[in-house]
Amino acid sequence: MFLNRIIIPVALLFTSVAFSQEEVQQIDSIKNNKLDEVIVTATRTVRQLSSVPMPVTLISKKQIQQSGSVRLSDILIEQTGITTASDFGGFNGVQMQGLDAEYTLILIDGVPLVGKRSGNIDLDRISVNNIKQIEIVKGPSSSLYGSDAIGGVINIITEKPKHDVLKGGLQFLARGGAKNELDMNANLVYKKDKLGINAGINTNSSAGFDLSPQTSFKTTNGHENFTGNFKVLYDFTDKLKTTVSTRFFEENQGNLTEQNNQKDWSVNVDFNHKISDKWNLDYTFYATDFKTKSETDVEVSTFNQTLIRPEIRSQFAIGKLNAIVGVGASFEEVDRSDFLKKEKFDSQYVFGQLDYNPTSKLNVIIGARFDNHSQYKSAFSPKISTRYAVNNWLAAKASVGYGFKAPDFRQLYFNFRNTASGYVVFGIKTLHELYGNLPEVQQFDTDLNPENSIGFNLGFELKPISNLAININVFRNDIEDLINTFDTQINPLNFNLPAGTRVFTYENRDRVYTQGIELDANYIIDDNFRFIAGYQFLEAKDKEEEALINSNQIFIRRTPTSPSEKLTIDNYFGLPNRSKHMANAKLYYQNFEHRFTANLRAIYRSKYALYDTNNSQGIIDEYDDFVSGNITLNTAIEKKLFSLLKVQFGVDNLLDEKGESNATKQAFLNNDAALQLGRTYYGRIQFNF
Amino acid sequence: MKKIILTLAVVSSMIFTSCSEDDTTVTEAVVFKEVKNLHAPQTTDYTVNPPATAGEFTKFSFKTGAVVTDDSWDLAFRGTTILVNGGVEVGGLVDEPTRSGDASLALETGTFADISIAPVAANxxxxxxxxxxxxSGSGSGWYTYAGAPTHAINPIAGKIIVVKTIDGNYAKMEILSYYKDQDATSDSRYYTFNYVYNPNVGDKDFQ
Known part of the structure; x- marks a missing residue:
């Protein structure tokens, strides 16, 4: 069916590329990669990775390929301080600096992905095919990017040919074991004179998997998806260049009783006008749409979100000062089941940033952004970052910035009625629109504040010897005005709802903090071996919960039916899904003579809670049941054959760590979230020219 | 030496006087008891929307410390719902008993031992x-509902129900389990709870 539609164009592309082979030198040395390490996400200007005053992680295409990664989550989970967690919708989202997925902004070539249906952007939506690199900036970045950039920004950079080139590739990956998967790619990058093209398609399918076969539902249902990217670059003159990028994604996932369809597309048009060597302008127009449809025998629910964002940026240099200013607007619409009507958000924003190098050793960046919004209170987000190179082996960097997250459409417009289960949830606007005449409703605010944070990062870069680099970063994020649901306690008869129905709405209440330390080491042992290791210590706690515990309001049971006892602050664990310790260690081997590479990657996370299991009002303490700490060991070997072919074989979760001991805990009975996917094997054939 | 003897004499006379004061008011000691597996069944018809729940409420009297079938009840249990024999009918419930008494209850926060005296009338x-x-409902009363896949009902730690009975006596109770023999894998709707009942009318003391 839909795979057929894909295979034919793949075949066509294959035949066309087969005839247009051209010798392109492939250089595989580490040194060469080093020179190329520039990033754009931290400052929205091209900067050398090593000079950026914020904590940054760069994932190269080479690393993605060597790790056998297929979807974005595969590679992110192997990075220091990053893990993933599922939301209510089962979508896998990223956790960074101890913050949930909704507080990390995900961009593709600088423009945001939309589609947080129940909190998370689904990381499995994004194929790593056609990616040049992934740039991760940790800490608040709302001063440049606006909403959602509290924990940081993940920017997926796709390839943009700069010089005349014709290259392409075909790739086929098949996986078996605990889960099966098929992933196919075809890519073409072309540039000649004024015209450049980057095209890619990817299909990914799996029959899904079931971690607890004794339950009637599968952990993950089977799926088929298709991603298409097409980018055209055209240089009108040396000074006026344009890039038009489009992306399309469609996925069908389901079983016999439930079918889910997701579709998203986007188009981004950029005109870059170089007025002089020191002044250039970017005009961008971005439009995207994300749609889902879930069908069961009894109901169909839909979700449709559209975002249109024009933006103008200007960048200029005056002496030691590099400045960027931007102005833009967002027009956003969401139409979904459980809303009264189609809802609209309009916002306008302006931002500016000064990047100043008073001496060759000191760099200071000051930036700020103002977001004005039609449906919630406005946000002002300043940030200051600085880096000082003490000497040639030590640099210190520090940054402090504001971050914010706009209330989402649900929190404002939900009209969700589950009277059969005895509850309804109203967005704050819907509550006032429907029942604003009730005095009990009038006591609630008609507006929500954006959730907002202050984040601090203090880091050191050390290069004690030429082949060893160490990065240390200490962070703290204080987030306020977190939006929670709460029981209004209003008599349901006032809403014409059945007796006993509970009416929920949203409020700004919680205050949380996350803090920790992150260590990264990169050691080039010799020409063949390279060792990378990372560690994060994390504390993520709720200040309201701490206050409740300190005022002796929280009680626990040591066993499910033992009498209540007071919880002391020493036994408070913090937020769910957070591991205190996370670590990774990766060994890469490269053999130039026989042209093969091999690697072994270990990822560890210490115990974490899923939820409160001993009825202490949702608070997680040391007496709760935890998902035990675990190690995932992955390995891959890749061999280059002839000049065009690469063959890879890999094993993920080599130790077959499934977390089965967790399933024996009463609280986690039949809960797939406490289990891990077992061992899988994959083989990949890559044909590059 | 004389001083000490004098002090001892004063202290002992105080003790004796206070003892004799106690002897004048006859108070009965509070009753501590554990109720195991109080069965509170219900039936639910899921063929209608919203599902209709029915069944006789299981009525409990603190005075007798047992299940009763007449109007002498203080609390009535069905599923997770607990009624008090005071006020008026909540309405919308099938088989809801009429309120014959003037009992009331307060949901207090603390350990069972810490709630040593009944709270103010306003509670x-x-x-x-x-x-x-x-x-009623998860998290707002005495229990939480875990949802899928365990669907467990667990009593919230530190929630103590203080009851003013139909006769004006005070009792405090802590629900420990909603499952038969306190085994979460066993049948639900079996209450196990500890209670302390003060048999002296109007006496708020639980010690």
Whole structure:
């Protein structure tokens, strides 16, 4: 069916590329990669990775390929301080600096992905095919990017040919074991004179998997998806260049009783006008749409979100000062089941940033952004970052910035009625629109504040010897005005709802903090071996919960039916899904003579809670049941054959760590979230020219 | 030496006087008891929307410390719902018993031992039309509902129900389990709870 539609164009592309082979030198040395390490996400200007005053992680295409990664989550989970967690919708989202997925902004070539249906952007939506690199900036970045950039920004950079080139590739990956998967790619990058093209398609399918076969539902249902990217670059003159990028994604996932369809597309048009060597302008127009449809025998629910964002940026240099200013607007619409009507958000924003190098050793960046919004209170987000190179082996960097997250459409417009289960949830606007005449409703605010944070990062870069680099970063994020649901306690008869129905709405209440330390080491042992290791210590706690515990309001049971006892602050664990310790260690081997590479990657996370299991009002303490700490060991070997072919074989979760001991805990009975996917094997054939 | 003897004499006379004061008011000691597996069944018809729940409430009297079938009940249990024999019918419930008494209850926070005296009158509530004295629903009353896949009902730690009975006596109770023999894998709707009942009318002391 839909795979057929894909295979034919793949075949066509294959035949066309087969005839247009051209010798392109492939250089595989580490040194060469080093020179190329520039990033754009931290400052929205091209900067050398090593000079950026914020904590940054760069994932190269080479690393993605060597790790056998297929979807974005595969590679992110192997990075220091990053893990993933599922939301209510089962979508896998990223956790960074101890913050949930909704507080990390995900961009593709600088423009945001939309589609947080129940909190998370689904990381499995994004194929790593056609990616040049992934740039991760940790800490608040709302001063440049606006909403959602509290924990940081993940920017997926796709390839943009700069010089005349014709290259392409075909790739086929098949996986078996605990889960099966098929992933196919075809890519073409072309540039000649004024015209450049980057095209890619990817299909990914799996029959899904079931971690607890004794339950009637599968952990993950089977799926088929298709991603298409097409980018055209055209240089009108040396000074006026344009890039038009489009992306399309469609996925069908389901079983016999439930079918889910997701579709998203986007188009981004950029005109870059170089007025002089020191002044250039970017005009961008971005439009995207994300749609889902879930069908069961009894109901169909839909979700449709559209975002249109024009933006103008200007960048200029005056002496030691590099400045960027931007102005833009967002027009956003969401139409979904459980809303009264189609809802609209309009916002306008302006931002500016000064990047100043008073001496060759000191760099200071000051930036700020103002977001004005039609449906919630406005946000002002300043940030200051600085880096000082003490000497040639030590640099210190520090940054402090504001971050914010706009209330989402649900929190404002939900009209969700589950009277059969005895509850309804109203967005704050819907509550006032429907029942604003009730005095009990009038006591609630008609507006929500954006959730907002202050984040601090203090880091050191050390290069004690030429082949060893160490990065240390200490962070703290204080987030306020977190939006929670709460029981209004209003008599349901006032809403014409059945007796006993509970009416929920949203409020700004919680205050949380996350803090920790992150260590990264990169050691080039010799020409063949390279060792990378990372560690994060994390504390993520709720200040309201701490206050409740300190005022002796929280009680626990040591066993499910033992009498209540007071919880002391020493036994408070913090937020769910957070591991205190996370670590990774990766060994890469490269053999130039026989042209093969091999690697072994270990990822560890210490115990974490899923939820409160001993009825202490949702608070997680040391007496709760935890998902035990675990190690995932992955390995891959890749061999280059002839000049065009690469063959890879890999094993993920080599130790077959499934977390089965967790399933024996009463609280986690039949809960797939406490289990891990077992061992899988994959083989990949890559044909590059 | 004389001083010490004098002090001892004063102290002992104080003790004796206070003892004799106690002897004048006859108070009965509080009763501590554990109730195991109080069965509170219900039936639910899922063929209609919203599903209709029915069944006789299981009525409990603190005075007798047992299940009763007449009007002498203080609390009535069915599924996770707990009614108090005071106020008026909540309404919308099938088989809801009429309120014959003037009992009320307060949901207090603390350990069972810490709640040593009944709270002020303002904390006590009765059932009213549309709303329970003991709030129903996960997290707002005495229990939480874990949802899929365990669907477990667990009593919230530190929630103590203080009851002013139909006779004006005070009792405090802590629900420990909603499952038969306190085994979460066993049948539900079996209450196990500890209670302390003060047999002296109007006496708020639980010690």
């Amino acid at each position: 006590f509530k009765q059932d009213v039309a549309g709303s329970y004295a003991l709030a």
